[in-house]
Amino acid sequence: MATYAIGDVQGCYDELRVLLDRVGFNRAHDRLWFVGDLVNRGPKSLEVLRFVRALGDRAVVVLGNHDLHLLTQYEGFERKRKDDTFDDVLGAPDARELVAWVRTRPMMHLEENFAMVHAGLLPQWTIQYALSLGKEVEAALRGSNYRDFLANMYGSKPERWDDTLAGWDRLRVIVNAMTRMRFCTREGEMEFHARGVAPPAGYSSWYETRSGAEPVIVFGHWSQLGLKLTERIAGLDSGCVWGGALTALRLEDRWLVQVPCPGYQPVGE
Numbered sequence: 001m002a003t004y005a006i007g008d009v010q011g012c013y014d015e016l017r018v019l020l021d022r023v024g025f026n027r028a029h030d031r032l033w034f035v036g037d038l039v040n041r042g043p044k045s046l047e048v049l050r051f052v053r054a055l056g057d058r059a060v061v062v063l064g065n066h067d068l069h070l071l072t073q074y075e076g077f078e079r080k081r082k083d084d085t086f087d088d089v090l091g092a093p094d095a096r097e098l099v100a101w102v103r104t105r106p107m108m109h110l111e112e113n114f115a116m117v118h119a120g121l122l123p124q125w126t127i128q129y130a131l132s133l134g135k136e137v138e139a140a141l142r143g144s145n146y147r148d149f150l151a152n153m154y155g156s157k158p159e160r161w162d163d164t165l166a167g168w169d170r171l172r173v174i175v176n177a178m179t180r181m182r183f184c185t186r187e188g189e190m191e192f193h194a195r196g197v198a199p200p201a202g203y204s205s206w207y208e209t210r211s212g213a214e215p216v217i218v219f220g221h222w223s224q225l226g227l228k229l230t231e232r233i234a235g236l237d238s239g240c241v242w243g244g245a246l247t248a249l250r251l252e253d254r255w256l257v258q259v260p261c262p263g264y265q266p267v268g269e
Contacts, residue, residue, distance in 0.1 A: 002026075005033040005116065007227075007236035007247040008220040010066065011042025011085055012261055013051065015246045019259045023248050027058055033109070033251070035220030036064025036118030036179065038102075039086050041241045042264050045070075046088035049098045061105045064118040064221065065179040068153065071141075074099045077151050083265060103141050107134030107178050110215065114234075114251055119221040120181045120206035122161050122188045127214050133174045140171055160189040181206050182222055197225050207233045218249075229254070241265050 004023055009016050025032070038052060038061065039045035052059050070086055072078040074095065089095055108131055109116045121130050140149040152168040153175055161173050176190060183191040183203040194200045205225075207217065210232075220237035222228075227247055228235030240246040243263025249256055 001029045001031070003031045003033060003251045004248045005035065005114075005218050005234065005236060005251055006249075007035055007238055008037040008064065008223070008240065009034065009039075009042070009048055009246065010037050010241040011039055011045035011048055012240045012246060012264070013042075013044035013047040015240055015259050015261050016048065016051070019246050019248050019257065022259060023250070023257050027055065030058070032059045033114075033116055033218065034059065034061040035116060035218060035236055036062045037066040037220060037237075038064070039070050039089065040066040041083055041085055043085060044088070045086040046092050046098075049089060049102070050094070053098065053101050060109050060111075060116070062109055062116055062118055063102070063105050063107055063179060067102050067105070068175070068179060071099060071103055072150050072153070075147055075150050077147075078154070085264075103146065104138075107137050107174070113215045114218055115215045116218040118179045118219060120177060120184075120219060121210065121217065122177050122181075122184060122190075122206070123186055123209035123211075124161055124188050125177075130178075134178060137171055137174050137178075156190075156192050159191075160187065177206075179221070182225075184209060195224065197222075207235075218251075227256075227258075229256075 038048050110131055115127050155172060158169050158173055181190050183194055183199045184206050185203055186209045191200055191203050199205055216234060218234045223237045223239035223242055225235055227238045234249055236247045238245045238247045240261040241264050245258040245260050247258050
């Protein structure tokens with residue numbers, strides 16, 4: 001049995017199927033970990049969702065910012081953006097079931113010596129504490145009042161974590177760190193405007209603010225960073241939708257396989 005962690009798919013269904021053929025994925029024995037952003041900006045979000053959902057417990061998916069964007073679009077809380085490409089999902093006869101499945105995915109996953117999250121974790125959060133915070137968001141998404149949460153989820157304030165935060169502010173900071181963050185300070189203040197890989201003055205890449213022994217953190221979200229493998233992290237967003245590659249990492253031995261992608265979005269947009 002093997003576990004393959006896969007970078008941001010973003011609707012690149014054909015590349016995903018080629019990648020799984022390359023690694024020899026055996027649905028009866030192997031498992032797939034997806035770092036989030038299954039949908040959007042690529043051409044076949046509907047096919048991706050149907051395929052991954054049909055894998056059942058052979059697939060573990062954490063929520064990414066584009067997955068949450070799909071939820072808010074479906075529920076009518078956000079206007080369509082010019083580069084959105086998930087109309088196929090919104091207009092599908094099984095849209096309700098697919099969106100409900102997305103809404104019940106976890107924010108974070110921990111298993112043995114690997115922790116998976118879409119974007120990052122703040123320096124004040126241990127892995128176990130982060131898991132408990134993720135469950136707070138999951139409870140809001142799965143609860144009967146989930147639409148209230150989606151209506152209040154967006155925004156970049158507060159910028160800093162505080163254990164005393166409550167209500168929508170508390171949940172919003174958790175979502176922002178786990179699905180949007182690239183840079184933060186060692187005090188936990190996040191920055192959401194900078195692009196590229198060079199941190200703004202006073203900030204660091206989020207993973208450089210973490211210390212102490214902990215599981216390897218598997219993440220995506222950061223296509224400009226590209227593939228980033230160290231003893232402590234596995235950054236797997238290699239920019240498939242931008243003309244990079246779709247990446248699979250076998251967690252048991254760190255065997256790496258990549259499939260080149262034609263690029264469905266112009267670089268820089």
